Amino acid sequence: MIKNEIIYGTLFLLISILFFALTFQFPDITIALSPKVFPRFVSSCLFILSLALIFQGIKKQIQEKGELKKLEINKVFIIRFILLFVFAVIYMNILEFLGYVIATPLFIAISLIIFNEKRWYIIVLISILTTLVLYAIFRIVFRVPLPRFIFW
Amino acid sequence: MTGLIEGLAFVYQPLNLFFLLIGVCGGILVGALPGLSGSVGIILLIPFLYYMDPAMALLMMCGMFCGSMYGGSISAILISTPGTPSAAATILDGYPLAQKGQAGKAIGVATIASTAGGIISTLCMIFISPQLARFALKFGPEEYFALMIFGLTVIASVASKSLIKGLISGFLGLLIASVGIDELTGYARFSFNNPNLMTGFPMLSVLIGLFAFSQIFIELGNIGKKADLYKQKIKGVLPTWKEFKQLISVIIPASFLGTIIGIIPGTGGAIASFMAYNEAKRFSKNPETFGKGNLIGIAAPEAANNGTTGGAMIPLLTLGIPGDVITAVMLGPLMLIGVRPGPLLFTQNPLVINSLFVGFMTAQFLILILGFISVKVFPHVLKVPVSILFPIIMALCFLGAFSLNNSIYDMFIALIFGVIGYFMRKHGFEVAPMILGVILGPLAERELGKALIISHGNWFTLINSPIAIFFYVISIASVVYSMIRLKSMRKKNIE
Incomplete structure (x- = not known):
C-alpha cells in the first residue's frame, strides 16, 4: 500500500510544475510587479513542500515495511x-x-x-x-x- | 463614548436585535450539533447576509460566532462528543457529571462561564482594538505585505497537525487565488480565454465548498452509526453560592487567558480551553478530583474558549488578519458585504465597529438567557437526524452559491471544491489555511505591487521598515516553534 503522503505529494508536485510552466506564456510587463512573479514564487514553494511531503511518505513507508495494512474500502x-x-x-x-x-x-x-x-x-x-x-x-x-x- | 451610544441605539432596534438573536440561536444549534461547527454556521449565513445592511450582517455573524463557541459544550457534556473542536476539554469533567445525573448543573456552569468569558473578552476587545487600529493606521504597503505573510504562516503552522501539510494547503490556496485577472496589470492568468476563469474562482463558492460541502460528504460516511442520546432528565441548573464563589475565582483568569490566546493569530478555542483546563488543575488544591466531574473542570475551558471570541476579533478588525478558523471564514462574507477589515474601518465606518462592540456584548447576555431557558430542550436538539439535516443544508448551500452571482457555474465550483475539501480533510490537510490563502493571496500581492510601485521596483523596500521586519521575524519564529512542538509531540507518542 502506497502512503497517501507520496500520492498527494506527487499530485501537488505535478500541479506546481504545471503552474510554473504556464507562467512562461505570460507577457512581460514591467510596471511594478510582473504577473509572473507571484505565481512563480507560490508554485516554487509548493514544489519544495511537495518534495518534502514525498520524502516524509517514503520514510514512513520504509519504517512500516512488512506491516501491510489493508485499506478499508467502504x-x-x-x-x-x-x-x-x-x-x-x-x-x-x-x-x-x-x-x-x-x-x-x-x-x-x-x-x-x-x-x-x-x-x-x-x-x-x-x-x-x-x-x-x-x-x-x-x-x-x-x-x-x-x-x-x-x-x- | 458617543460612538458606543450610537451602537446601542443601532443594536437595540427590534429588527437588529432579532437578527442578533437568530445568529446566537443558530450558533448554539450548529455548535451543539456534532458535525456542524461555527465555520459552517457562518457559511450557512452567507446567502442571507448579502441582502442585509453591513452592520446588521456583522451582528448576525458575531452572534453565530459566540453562540457556536458556547453550543459546543452542550453535546460535549451530554453525549461526550464535542460539538466544536473547542469544546473537547469540556468533556473531561462535563461528561462524568452528566453520567451522575447532574447534566443540568454542568450546562448551567458552562453557560455562566461562557458568558463571563465572553464579557471579559468583549471588554478587552473594546479597549484594545481602537488603540491597535490607531497604531496600524501608520502601516504602509510594506508592513501590510509582511502582515499578510505573517497571517498565512502562522495559521498554516499552528492550525494543522502537520506543518508541511498545513503549508501546502496554504500555498494551494494562494495558487487558486492567482487564477484570473491580475489586479495590477490586468492580465488574465491561467484562464485559457475562458470567461469564467478570467474572474477567478468565486471566493465564497470556494468557501462554501471547502467547509460545508466537504462536511456533507464526510457525513455520508457516518450513515448507519448509531447516534448517542442522553436519556436522563435534566434538573437543578444553578450551582450553589459556595460553588459559585469557587468557580468565579477560576473563571476570571481563564477568561483573560482565553482572550490573550485569541488575540494571537492562528490559535483558537481548542488550544485555549486545554491550557485553561491544565492551569486550573495545576492550581487546584485537590487536582485528583479533575476528570471525575469537577465543576471547575467545566468552568475553566468554557470561560477560556468563549474568551477567545473577542480576542480573535481584535486582529481581524484592526489588521485584517483573522485570529482563528472561524474569523478566517468570516473574512470572506465581510468583504462580500463591503466591510474591509483593517484600521481604516475604525475611521471610515464607525457605526459598524460600534454596533459590533455593543452587539458582541449583547450576544453574551443572550447566551446566558437562552442557555438557561432551553436547558431542557438541548437533549432533544441532539436527536435531529443526520439524514434530514444534511440534505437541507445542501439545498441551502446550493442556493447560497447560486444567489451570489445568479450563476450555476458558482454552484458547480462549490461542488467541485467540496470534493477537493473532502479528500484534503480526509487525509490530514486542513482547509482553513487554504481559505486564508485564497482570501489573503490577492491582498498580499496587491500590497507587494503597491510597495514596488512606490519604491520604483526596488525589492529592498520590503525590509526597510522595522515593523515589517518584526512581522517577518515572528513568522519565522512561529514556523520554527511549531516544528519543535510537533517534534516533541511525536516523541511523546513514541514513548
Missing part, C-alpha cells in the same frame, strides 16, 4: 458519494430548464434517500417544505431571480 459509502455528486450535477443542469420550484424538491428528495432516510412521508414533507421556505425567503423577500419554469 463500498456503500463510495456508491453514496458518487450518487450524491452525480445527482448534484444533474440538478444544476436541469435547474434552468425545470425551474427552482420543481427541480429542488426532487433533488432534496433524492439526497434524503441517499442519506438513508426511509420514511416516505418525511421525504415528501421535508423536500417540499424546505423548497417552499427557501423560495419564500429568497424569491419573495430577497428578490433573488431564481431560475423559473413557465408559470412562476
